[in-house]
Amino acid sequence: MTAIHANLLLLLTALIWGCGFVAQRMGTDHVGPFTFNGVRFALGACVLIPVMLRVKMAPPAYLSKASAWKRYLLGGGLAGAALFAGATLQQIGIMTTTAGKAGFITGLYVVMVPLMGLAFKQRPGLGTWIGAVLAVAGMYLLSVTESFSLTPGDTFVLIGAVFWAVHVLVIGWLSPRMDPIRLAAAQFGACSVLSLIAAASTESITFSGLAGASGALLFSGLVSVGVAYT
Numbered sequence: 001m002t003a004i005h006a007n008l009l010l011l012l013t014a015l016i017w018g019c020g021f022v023a024q025r026m027g028t029d030h031v032g033p034f035t036f037n038g039v040r041f042a043l044g045a046c047v048l049i050p051v052m053l054r055v056k057m058a059p060p061a062y063l064s065k066a067s068a069w070k071r072y073l074l075g076g077g078l079a080g081a082a083l084f085a086g087a088t089l090q091q092i093g094i095m096t097t098t099a100g101k102a103g104f105i106t107g108l109y110v111v112m113v114p115l116m117g118l119a120f121k122q123r124p125g126l127g128t129w130i131g132a133v134l135a136v137a138g139m140y141l142l143s144v145t146e147s148f149s150l151t152p153g154d155t156f157v158l159i160g161a162v163f164w165a166v167h168v169l170v171i172g173w174l175s176p177r178m179d180p181i182r183l184a185a186a187q188f189g190a191c192s193v194l195s196l197i198a199a200a201s202t203e204s205i206t207f208s209g210l211a212g213a214s215g216a217l218l219f220s221g222l223v224s225v226g227v228a229y230t
Contacts, residue, residue, distance in 0.1 A: 012228075013228045016223055016224055016227060016228040017103070017224060017228055018103060019219070019223075019224075020219065020220055020223070020224035020228070021094070021099040021100075021102055021103040021106075022099045023215075023216040023219045023220045023224065024036070024090075024091060024094050024099070024102075024216065024220060025094050025098070025099040025102070026213070026215070026216045027213040027216035027217060027220065028091070028094060028095045029212070029213075030209045030210075030212035030213035030216075031203075031205070031209045031210060031212075031213045032199060032202070032203035032204075032205075033088060033091035033092045033095065034088065034091075034195045034196070034198040034199035034202060034203055035195075035196075035199040035203050035205050035209070035210075036091055036213065036216075036217065036220075037084075037087045037088060037091055037191065037192075037195040038192050038193075038195035038196035038198075038199050039192075039196075039210065039217050039221065040217055040220040040221035040224070040225055041083075041087070041188045041189075041191045041192035041195065041221070041225055042188070042189075042192040042196075042221070043217065043218070043220075043221025043222055043225065043226065044184075044188040044192075044221050044222070044224075044225030044226040044229060044230075045185050045188035045189045045192060045226075046226075047221075047222055047225075047226030047227075048181055048184060048185040048188070048226065048230065049185070051181055052181055052182060052185060055179075055181060068178075071177075071178055072178060072179075072182050072183060072186045073186060075174045075177075075178060075183055075186065075187075076182075076183060076185070076186020076187045076189065076190050077186070077187075077190045078170055078174075079167060079170050079171055079174060079183065079186075079187035079190070080186065080187040080188070080189065080190025080191040080193075080194065081190065081191075081194070082163055082166045082167035082170055083167050083187055083188075083190075083191040084190070084191045084194040084195060085160070085163040085166075086160045086161070086163035086164040086166075086167055087160075087191060087195070088160070088195070088198070089156045089157065089159050089160030089163065090102065090106055090156070090157055090160040090164075092153075092156045093152075093153040093154065093155070093156030093157035093158075093160060094153065094157065095153065096151065096152055096153030097151060097153030097154050097157060101153075101154060101157075102153075102154075102157045104138065104139065105139055105154060105157045105158050105161060106157055106160065106161050106164060107135070107161075108135050108136075108139060108158070108161045109161045109162070109164035109165040109168065110131075110135075111128070111131055111132045111135045111136075112161065112162060112164075112165035113165045113168050113169060114128045115128075115132065116165055116166070116169060117169070139158075171183075180230070181230065184229060184230040188225060188226075188229070
């Protein structure tokens with residue numbers, strides 16, 4: 001894959017996620033944040049099952065098949081935990097803010113990633129620092145009120161952006177070391193399990209609520225998660 005192909009895939013991902021924020025906002029009218037994330041990430045994992053069955057896994061020569069699967073479970077669990085934190089805070093925040101603001105604030109993780117990379121001796125270029133200043137200025141104009149404070153929803157989404165940045169760094173470290181399709185499915189499964197456990201403890205899951213959110217869940221799960229996250 002060339003750099004141009006990779007960049008086009010990332011652009012397509014951004015377009016899908018932009019629509020995904022609207023679907024997430026619609027879903028909050030019917031189900032709680034943990035229920036929504038639990039179902040949509042389960043759908044995302046299910047989408048990848050036929051792909052995994054079709055594409056056979058060939059573990060590295062120095063790893064047995066059992067060791068390779070253990071690596072996927074551990075890696076998927078680690079990435080899934082970061083995904084769970086980011087997705088939960090984002091979904092809670094989007095209940096009391098607009099889809100547009102949530103999308104912009106979440107996008108600040110693009111700036112946070114290279115800044116966090118300083119801890120790993122990665123030196124961002126001048127463009128990164130210029131982008132950081134512009135992104136912070138944009139968040140201020142969109143989100144900060146006249147009393148110089150963020151709304152509770154914006155705050156949740158902003159904290160979630162930190163976990164999205166952590167998630168990107170984790171994925172960046174794991175993906176060259178294992179099959180990305182299986183890694184994606186493992187992290188979706190981990191995030192779904194954590195979300196559904198939280199939902200069972202804190203929310204009322206009803207058939208009518210799931211039916212009302214079905215359109216948002218299908219798009220978020222099959223397209224936003226199954227395609228874009230992968």
